[in-house]
Amino acid sequence: MSYDDVEIEDMEWNEELLAYTYPCPCGDLFQITKEELKIGEEIARCPSCSLYITVIYNMEDFMRDSNPNNKNNNLQQPIAVS
Amino acid sequence: MEEKERQEEEKNSINNKVWSWGAGTEGQLGTTKLQDENHPQLIHYLSFTPKHISYLACGGAHVIALSREDGKVLSWGRGTSGQLGHGDMKNCLYPFPVKCLESFVVSYVSAGWNHSGFVSNTGRVLTCGDGTFGQLGHGDFQSQCLPIEVMYFRSRHVEQITCGMRHTLVLLKGNSGDALYGFGSGKRGQLGTSMDMITKSLNLPQVIFGFQQVNIARIIANGDQSAALTVDGHLYTWGKGFHGISDACLPLLPSSALKFTKVALGWNHALLLTDCGTVFMLGGNHHGMLSSPQKLRLKTCSSNQSTGCQGSEDDCRLSILEKVSGLDGIKAVDIAAGAEHSALVTGKTALLTIIVLLQRKLIPSSELLFLLLQKMER
Numbered sequence: 001m002s003y004d005d006v007e008i009e010d011m012e013w014n015e016e017l018l019a020y021t022y023p024c025p026c027g028d029l030f031q032i033t034k035e036e037l038k039i040g041e042e043i044a045r046c047p048s049c050s051l052y053i054t055v056i057y058n059m060e061d062f063m064r065d066s067n068p069n070n071k072n073n074n075l076q077q078p079i080a081v082s
Numbered sequence: 083m084e085e086k087e088r089q090e091e092e093k094n095s096i097n098n099k100v101w102s103w104g105a106g107t108e109g110q111l112g113t114t115k116l117q118d119e120n121h122p123q124l125i126h127y128l129s130f131t132p133k134h135i136s137y138l139a140c141g142g143a144h145v146i147a148l149s150r151e152d153g154k155v156l157s158w159g160r161g162t163s164g165q166l167g168h169g170d171m172k173n174c175l176y177p178f179p180v181k182c183l184e185s186f187v188v189s190y191v192s193a194g195w196n197h198s199g200f201v202s203n204t205g206r207v208l209t210c211g212d213g214t215f216g217q218l219g220h221g222d223f224q225s226q227c228l229p230i231e232v233m234y235f236r237s238r239h240v241e242q243i244t245c246g247m248r249h250t251l252v253l254l255k256g257n258s259g260d261a262l263y264g265f266g267s268g269k270r271g272q273l274g275t276s277m278d279m280i281t282k283s284l285n286l287p288q289v290i291f292g293f294q295q296v297n298i299a300r301i302i303a304n305g306d307q308s309a310a311l312t313v314d315g316h317l318y319t320w321g322k323g324f325h326g327i328s329d330a331c332l333p334l335l336p337s338s339a340l341k342f343t344k345v346a347l348g349w350n351h352a353l354l355l356t357d358c359g360t361v362f363m364l365g366g367n368h369h370g371m372l373s374s375p376q377k378l379r380l381k382t383c384s385s386n387q388s389t390g391c392q393g394s395e396d397d398c399r400l401s402i403l404e405k406v407s408g409l410d411g412i413k414a415v416d417i418a419a420g421a422e423h424s425a426l427v428t429g430k431t432a433l434l435t436i437i438v439l440l441q442r443k444l445i446p447s448s449e450l451l452f453l454l455l456q457k458m459e460r
Contacts, residue, residue: 010269012214023195023247025349025421027105027143027160048107 006030006044008037008057020044024051037062098134100125100147104420108143109175110159116175125177140420141165141193141245146200147177153187153203155180163196164227165211171227182228183208194245194303199252200229205239207232207252215248216285217266223285234287235263246303246321247349249273252287253301253310260298262310263287270306271331272321279331292333305349305421308333315341317354324351324365324402338403346419353424354403359413361406361426 003025011020014029020037021029024046030053032044040059045052101122102111109116112125135156137148144159144166156177157166164171167180183200186208190201197211197218208229209218216223219232235252242253249266264273265284274290297313306322310333318333340362344355352364416427 023142027108027110048105 002043002054003030003051005054005056008055011044011055020055022053024049026051034062100135100138102145105143108160109173110140110143110145112145112158112175112177114175137191139191139193139198141198142195142247144193144196144198146180146191146193146198148188148191150189153189155183155188155191155200157198160196161227163212164225165193165196165198167198167200167210167227167229169228180229190242192243192245192250192303194250195247197245197250198229199243199245199250201240201243205235205241207235207240207243209243209250213285215267216283217245217248217250219250219252219265219285219287221286223283232287242301244301244303244308246272246308247305248283249303249306249308251290251301251303251308251310253298259294260296262290262293262298262301264290264308267306268331270322271329272303272306272308274308274320274331274333276331279329290333300345302345302347304347304419307347307349307352309345309347309352311342311345315343315357317342317345317352319352319364322350327365340403344417346417346424348419348424349421351419351422351424353406353417353419353426355414355417355426359415361409361414361417363404363406363424364402 006022008020011022014021017029017031019031019033021031022044024030026046026049028046028048030044030046030051032041032055037055037057037059042055042057043052044055100112101124102113103119103122104111106113106118107116111119111123113119113123134149134151135147136150139146139148142160144157144161147156157168157180158174158177159166161168161173162171166174166178167182168174168178169182186200186202186206188200189203192199194211194217197209197213200208208231209220210226210229211218213220213223213225218226218230219234220226220230235254238254239256240252241255244251246266249264249268249272252263254261254263264275265287266273267283268275269279269281271279273284273288275284275288293310298310299313300311302309302311307319308321310318312318316335318335320330320333323329340356342354343357346353350365354362354364356362412428414426414428418425
């Protein structure tokens, strides 16, 4: 059973682990990578115990984010010309 | 004289022992090893131990030990956010003094998920560790590896501090009554400072309304939950709702006739001790039954008559206060809660640990759990 449902906004990006993390009651961190989110994975696991959480997120946000060739991601910002 | 001191020291060291068990991979057991322990391990203090450790605060993966006798503080465990106050961002596998606090006589300490709070006997309050959510109260979102005074309270007398997962509460005593402040993340209502859920974190203390006429004995934060126990034995709770109950953004007072003397908070449950030594629990069903199926249903309501709290839709929420079963005839003298486990001390020497079952599999004690011999003998 999933320990909890956690929104992606409540998770913290960990630069060392290169993963989104959330505190696990065992003292370690639930972790999920951008790559996992991109393919629709919604389970963030704790490496130290048997618990896991369900991550609430919009998969499209990460598909765009991680695909630089996707034109939708690189919407040109209007350039202000004086 | 020296011989007498030595004997005294020896006596103290015999009486004052600390054991640890549970999760240990960040050094939080203080045993110099990086491993989980299923049985209590005696911590060997090393030479710089204060004379008499009287209080232990256990955080996400770090520990703060206080000697009330001389106001000295030791810390160990995870230090990667600066929460140990040692001046670096490193783990420490054994008790080590917080040297920066040596000019203070520390009277109160608290350990959150990755941050720490200290109160001196002169009412100064200092914080260190993770500041990502503003939980250090310094007006920014920086982390600190040395305890820094919360300047907001500079001219006030702080009595207590309590640190949750991403928030902090501070209790002030003054001539004009008690005042309670909150800062850090308020997403689940745990700050109690606003009628609405605060999506933005507060990095400066903000007053929690409703306690002007109330005498508070103890404040407690853990996870995304907050609680205050009054001198009269009434319990206020706010923040993340206990199992199946909506979050509360203002302190709520369960309309219970029971008087409580102690409260311990987990991430999804609260343990309450009555003056008769009976243990009750709120929200204990999250990860396994601890309590008796005979439920005492209590309406939780804003006590707008006595405290000035505004009523809200939470008025009609039902909080289930249950008597912990299997303890018939056993009087508890102390209670403790980790994130998802509970323990209590009975009588003079017997220790009874109740471990919450998680998915039919016992996991190592979530937060570590220590017991002082002194505590048990008291």
